[in-house]
Amino acid sequence: MIPKGLFTQIAMLAVAAAIVMTYIRPELAGVGATQSTIETYKAEITKVSEVNTQLQSLLSKLDSVSNDDRRALLAYLPDAVDEIGIPRDLYNIATEAGLIYLDSAYVGPADLGYTLTEFERGDIPDAHRVSLTVEGTYDQIKRLFAMIERSNYPLEIYELDLRRINGDFLAVELNMVTYSYHKMINQQVDL
Amino acid sequence: MPDFQNSSFIPKRGPVKRRHGGGRKVYVFTLISYATLFATLLAVAAVFFYGKYIEKQLSDAVTQLNTEIASFSEEDMLKVQDFDRRLQQGARRLDASVSVNSVLTALEEATVSSVQIDTLSIERQRDSQLLIAANVRTGSFDSTLFQRGIFQRNQTVGSVTIKELETQNLGGGSIQRSDAEAEREGSIIPLVKFIAELEVPISEIPYVPATAVPSRSATPVTAVPTPIEITEESVDVTDVSVNQNEL
Numbered sequence: 231m232i233p234k235g236l237f238t239q240i241a242m243l244a245v246a247a248a249i250v251m252t253y254i255r256p257e258l259a260g261v262g263a264t265q266s267t268i269e270t271y272k273a274e275i276t277k278v279s280e281v282n283t284q285l286q287s288l289l290s291k292l293d294s295v296s297n298d299d300r301r302a303l304l305a306y307l308p309d310a311v312d313e314i315g316i317p318r319d320l321y322n323i324a325t326e327a328g329l330i331y332l333d334s335a336y337v338g339p340a341d342l343g344y345t346l347t348e349f350e351r352g353d354i355p356d357a358h359r360v361s362l363t364v365e366g367t368y369d370q371i372k373r374l375f376a377m378i379e380r381s382n383y384p385l386e387i388y389e390l391d392l393r394r395i396n397g398d399f400l401a402v403e404l405n406m407v408t409y410s411y412h413k414m415i416n417q418q419v420d421l
Numbered sequence: 422m423p424d425f426q427n428s429s430f431i432p433k434r435g436p437v438k439r440r441h442g443g444g445r446k447v448y449v450f451t452l453i454s455y456a457t458l459f460a461t462l463l464a465v466a467a468v469f470f471y472g473k474y475i476e477k478q479l480s481d482a483v484t485q486l487n488t489e490i491a492s493f494s495e496e497d498m499l500k501v502q503d504f505d506r507r508l509q510q511g512a513r514r515l516d517a518s519v520s521v522n523s524v525l526t527a528l529e530e531a532t533v534s535s536v537q538i539d540t541l542s543i544e545r546q547r548d549s550q551l552l553i554a555a556n557v558r559t560g561s562f563d564s565t566l567f568q569r570g571i572f573q574r575n576q577t578v579g580s581v582t583i584k585e586l587e588t589q590n591l592g593g594g595s596i597q598r599s600d601a602e603a604e605r606e607g608s609i610i611p612l613v614k615f616i617a618e619l620e621v622p623i624s625e626i627p628y629v630p631a632t633a634v635p636s637r638s639a640t641p642v643t644a645v646p647t648p649i650e651i652t653e654e655s656v657d658v659t660d661v662s663v664n665q666n667e668l
Contacts, residue, residue, distance in 0.1 A: 235451070236450075238454075239450060239451055239454035239455075240454070242454045242455065242457065242458040243453075243454050243457055243458070245458065245461075246457045246458045246460075246461035249461045249462075249465060250461060250464070253465060253468070254461075254464050254465060254468050257468045257469070257472055258468060260472065261468075261471060261472050261475050264472075264475045264476065264478075264479050265475060267479060268475070268478055268479050268482050271479070271482035271483060271485075271486055272482060274486055275482065275485055275486050275489055278486065278489040278490055278493065279489055281493065282489060282492055282493055285493070285494070285497060285498055285501065288501045289497050289500075289501060292500065292501055292504055295504075303507060303508065303511060306511050306515075307507055307510055307511045307514070342547055343547065352506045352509070352510070353509065353510065353513065354510065354513075355510040355511075355513075355514065372522055372525060375520075375521045375522045375525070376522055378521075379518070379520055379521070379522065379628050380630075384514045384515075384518065386514075386517075386518070386519065386545065387519070387521050387543065387545065388544070388545045389542070389543070389544055389545070390521065390541075390542060390543040390544075391540070391541075391542045392540065392541040392542070393539070393540040393541075394539060394540070409510070409514055411506075411507050411510060412510060413503070414506070
C-alpha cells in the first residue's frame with residue numbers, strides 16, 4: 231500500500247510534467263518562430279529603408295539639375311518631334327548657310343532595324359526621317375553640315391547625295407534622322 | 422499501614438514527559454516534488470509574459486515595415502527612372518554623333534589633283550560605319566592606282582573598293598571635242614572613270630563639339646584643289662541659334 235504522502239508527491243511531479251509538455255514546450259516553440267519572423271521583418275525594414283534613402287538621394291540629384299539643362303535635354307530628346315518645326319529649322323539652316331533652299335519635309339517614323347528587346351530595355355529612342363534638298367557651292371554645303379552638326383537636337387545624316395549641276399554649283403539631297411524620347415509602356419511622368 | 426483495598430495492584434507510573442526539539446525526518450523526494458511543481462508554475466508565468474512581449478515586438482516590427490513601405494513614393498521613382506532613361510538615350514545618340522564635314526575634309530586631303538569627283542553619296546549604316554561612293558574620273562590608270570593607294574593608306578578609311586571602271590580614248594587618240602567643251606570641262610580630259618567605295622568607321626569621325634573640323638586627318642598629298650574638293654583654310658561657322666524646336 232502506497233503511503234498517501236508519496237502518492238501526492240508523485241501526482242505533483244506528474245502534473246508538472248504535463249504542464250511542461252502541454253504548455254511550456256509548445257509556447258517556447260511558438261516564441262522561437264515569432265522571433266525568426268521578427269528577424270525577417272527587421273531585414274526587410276533595412277532593405278526598404280535603404281531603397282527609400284537611395285531614392286531620396288537620386289531625387290535630390292534630379293532636383294539639383296538646372297532648368298536650363300532640363301530644357302536642353304527636352305530640346306535634344308523631346309517627347310514628340312515637331313513635324314512642322316523641323317522643316318522650318320532646316321529652312322533656316324539652309325538660308326543661313328547661304329544655300330538655295332528647294333525642299334524640306336518630315337517623312338515619318340524610321341525603322342533603323344533595332345530589335346524589340348533593345349526598345350523594351352529603353353536604350354533606343356524613336357527615330358524619325360526628315361529630308362532636305364538644297365543647292366549651292368561646296369563651301370556653303372560644308373557650312374550647312376557644320377550647322378547641322380551643331381543643332382540643338384540630333385540630325386544624323388543617313389543618306390547624302392552630292393552632285394555637280396553646273397561649274398561650282400552643287401545639288402545636295404539629304405535624308406536625315408532625328409529622334410524623340412522612347413517612353414516605356416505605362417509611364418506617364420512630367421519632367 | 423497502606424490501604425491495599427482501594428489501590429490498584431498495577432504500579433503507577435508518573436506522567437510521560439515528551440522530549441521537545443527532537444529530529445524530524447525530511448524526505449528528499451518530497452523536496453524535489455514540491456520544487457518541481459513550483460518551478461513549473463513559475464515557468465508557466467514567465468513563458469506567458471515573455472510570449473506577450475515577443476508578440477508586441479512582432480507587432481511593432483510589422484508597423485515599422487508598413488510605415489517604411491508607405492513612405493516609398495512610386496511617383497518619385499518613375500520620375501527618376503524617366504529622367505535617367507531620357508539621359509541614357511540622349512547620351513547614346515550624342516556618342517554616335519558623326520561629323521560629315523570631317524569626312525569631306527578627309528576626302529579633300531586624300532584626293533589627288535588629277536582626280537575629279539563628279540558625284541558623291543554617303544550612306545550611314547546605323548552606328549557602325551559610313552559607306553561613301555564617289556564617281557571619280559581621272560586622266561590615266563596611273564592616277565587611278567595612285568588615288569586608290571592614297572585612299573587605302575588613309576587612316577580614316579576602313580576599306581576601299583574600286584569598281585565599274587570605264588575607259589575612254591586610251592588608245593593614244595585624243596577626244597574629238599571643241600575648245601569650248603574642253604574649257605568647260607576643265608583642263609582634265611576624262612579618260613578613266615570609276616566608282617570608289619569607301620567604308621569609314623563611325624568611331625573614326627566623331628563629332629567633337631569644341632571644333633567644327635575633325636581632329637584626325639590624312640597626310641595632305643596635293644595643294645591643288647579640284648572643283649569639288651575646294652579646301653579652305655577654315656570653315657566659317659556662324660554661331661546661330663537655330664532649331665527653336667519649342668514643343
